[in-house]
Amino acid sequence: xxxxxxxxxxARLVQAGVDLLTEEGVQALSLREIARRAGVSHGAPRRxxxxxxxxxxxxxRQGFADLADKVAADIDGHRTDPRAQLMALGRGYLxxxxxxxxxxxxxxxxxxxxxNQLGLRExxxxxxxxxxxxxxxxxxxxxxxxxxVAGALWSNLHGIAQLWRWGSLQLATGTDDVEPLLRAALDxxxxxxxx
Amino acid sequence: xxxxxxxxxxARLVQAGVDLLTEEGVQALSLREIARRAGVSHGAPRRxxxxxxxxxxxxxRQGFADLADKVAADIDGHRTDPRAQLMALGRGYLxxxxxxxxxxxxxxxxxxxxxNQLGLRExxxxxxxxxxxxxxxxxxxxxxxxxxVAGALWSNLHGIAQLWRWGSLQLATGTDDVEPLLRAALDxxxxxxxx
DNA sequence: CGCTTCGCGTAGACACTGTCTACCTCTCTG
DNA sequence: CAGAGAGGTAGACAGTGTCTACGCGAAGCG
Numbered sequence: 001x002x003x004x005x006x007x008x009x010x011a012r013l014v015q016a017g018v019d020l021l022t023e024e025g026v027q028a029l030s031l032r033e034i035a036r037r038a039g040v041s042h043g044a045p046r047r048x049x050x051x052x053x054x055x056x057x058x059x060x061r062q063g064f065a066d067l068a069d070k071v072a073a074d075i076d077g078h079r080t081d082p083r084a085q086l087m088a089l090g091r092g093y094l095x096x097x098x099x100x101x102x103x104x105x106x107x108x109x110x111x112x113x114x115x116n117q118l119g120l121r122e123x124x125x126x127x128x129x130x131x132x133x134x135x136x137x138x139x140x141x142x143x144x145x146x147x148x149v150a151g152a153l154w155s156n157l158h159g160i161a162q163l164w165r166w167g168s169l170q171l172a173t174g175t176d177d178v179e180p181l182l183r184a185a186l187d188x189x190x191x192x193x194x195x
Numbered sequence: 196x197x198x199x200x201x202x203x204x205x206a207r208l209v210q211a212g213v214d215l216l217t218e219e220g221v222q223a224l225s226l227r228e229i230a231r232r233a234g235v236s237h238g239a240p241r242r243x244x245x246x247x248x249x250x251x252x253x254x255x256r257q258g259f260a261d262l263a264d265k266v267a268a269d270i271d272g273h274r275t276d277p278r279a280q281l282m283a284l285g286r287g288y289l290x291x292x293x294x295x296x297x298x299x300x301x302x303x304x305x306x307x308x309x310x311n312q313l314g315l316r317e318x319x320x321x322x323x324x325x326x327x328x329x330x331x332x333x334x335x336x337x338x339x340x341x342x343x344v345a346g347a348l349w350s351n352l353h354g355i356a357q358l359w360r361w362g363s364l365q366l367a368t369g370t371d372d373v374e375p376l377l378r379a380a381l382d383x384x385x386x387x388x389x390x
Numbered sequence: 391c392g393c394t395t396c397g398c399g400t401a402g403a404c405a406c407t408g409t410c411t412a413c414c415t416c417t418c419t420g
Numbered sequence: 421c422a423g424a425g426a427g428g429t430a431g432a433c434a435g436t437g438t439c440t441a442c443g444c445g446a447a448g449c450g
Contacts, residue, residue: 009427027306031408041429042408048427052408105306110361111222121362128367144379151368152355152379156347159354163346166305167316172323173346184339184347188383204398226437236400237437243398247437 010048012038017059021102026109029056056106057113057120063103064123067096071127082137086190089131090157090182097161098178104161128154138190149189156185205243207233212254216297221304224251251301252308252315258298259318262291266322277332281385284326285352285377292356293373299356323349333385344384351380 016037020028031052032042049055074092078084097104106112115121131154136146160181163169170176187193211232215223226247227237244250269287273279292299301307310316326349331341355376358364365371382388 025306030406032406043410043430044428046409046428108357108361111220111300115361121366124363125367128363144375144382147368148370148375148379151358151364152351152376152383154367155354155358155364155376155380156351157354158358159350159352160347162303162357163350163353166303166310168319168323169346169350171316172320172349173342175343180339180343181347181350184343184384185350187339188347189379225435227435238401238439239399241399241438 009038009040009044013045013048013055014058014062017055018062018103021059021106022100025102026105026112029059029106031055053112053114060103060107060113061120061123063100063107064120066100066103067093067107068123068127070096071130075130082134083190083193086131086134086138086153087182087186089134090153090186093157094161094164094178094182097165101165104165108158135190153185153189156189157182160185204233204235204239208240208243208250209253209257212250213257213298216254216301217295220297221300221307224254224301226250248307248309255298255302255308256315256318258295258302259315261295261298262288262302263318263322265291266325270325277329278385278388281326281329281333281348282377282381284329285348285381288352289356289359289373289377292360296360299360303353303357330385348380348384351384352377355380 013034017029017034020034020037031045034055035042035045038044045055049058071089071092074088075085078088113120128150132146132150135150135153139146139149142149160169160178164178164181169178169181173181208229212224212229215229215232226240229250230237230240233239240250244253266284266287269283270280273283308315323345327341327345330345330348334341334344337344355364355373359373359376364373364376368376
């Protein structure tokens, strides 16, 4: 019996889901297929997750945690300059969205998640708080409140991620590089870089 | 026999789908339920749409057309001022996303659409062209090319729509009004209003 | 006119899904 | 040692998308 088998089934199911998600995408995440991957019968998950959506929510939660970790690490690289930290945050967000396509899609598919349940919509709050902090450090005295600027900037990042994955932005702007868009978004919301 | 029945089944299926979509949301759009709504057997749609996804794609196409019409109408209200036209466009986009929640969701659910098929991803191009035109009229001489500014602005609008529908922005910014975010986005990408 | 073809809808099968329920088998405890 | 309960198994059920065989009615044609 390997230690994989001795591990709690709950964690094993989540891991199997993450693997399946990265390998085959969201539509492959059926409850029965996840159970098969974990080597148990299709009824087993029910002992740990009352419903299919609650299992998918657990998988998404893992994704939110990974994203938060990654962005925090990316920011740590530029300890001094808040402007550079914001750039790193934006790049990290887009990197994650493009590198973990399935996971990113799941994370914002509120029809597949228990979004009403406490603790899921709130998962992105710490990340947003970091964003607000950085924004207010870059713009100490703006007429627009920092949370609004941060919200607009986050929306911009998220929209770029979404439309880029969809392929529309490449088609519309005629380029294959996200970088100009990312730079344009940051310059727009924070003012040009070297002001 | 009403003229509803004499109409081609193809159009009737799309209409039934649109109705079902606005009434019950995306997850209710099963092929069999649409067929039931249209008063035919579950095999009938196959004569007009080879697969479930192609039927959903036709429904989404209707949505893209409606959105383009609405935005064009909204813009026509302010014939003179391109800045006001952009504001109208943005507001129209958000209005549509919030008023036709199911349709807007379907339109950007590329897992439910034949997004590789010609003619669907391109549906948003005319709208984007209008956006580029308006942007280049507001900013005649910017160092950032108009398509990039337009792409960034579109991303921002789309991101606001997405995150607002999800509820994250209300939670994060602590407000129940999208207007400040819309205004912040336009000011950011085009410069303050009365410059 | 009679016959054939064919567009278009029907009906049933198949594999697959999520959920529910009855069972079975361990392990821990009094 | 007996019993209880946690946790996995297996089967049923309604629903899904797709495929196939069938039927019907209208149009075309000698």
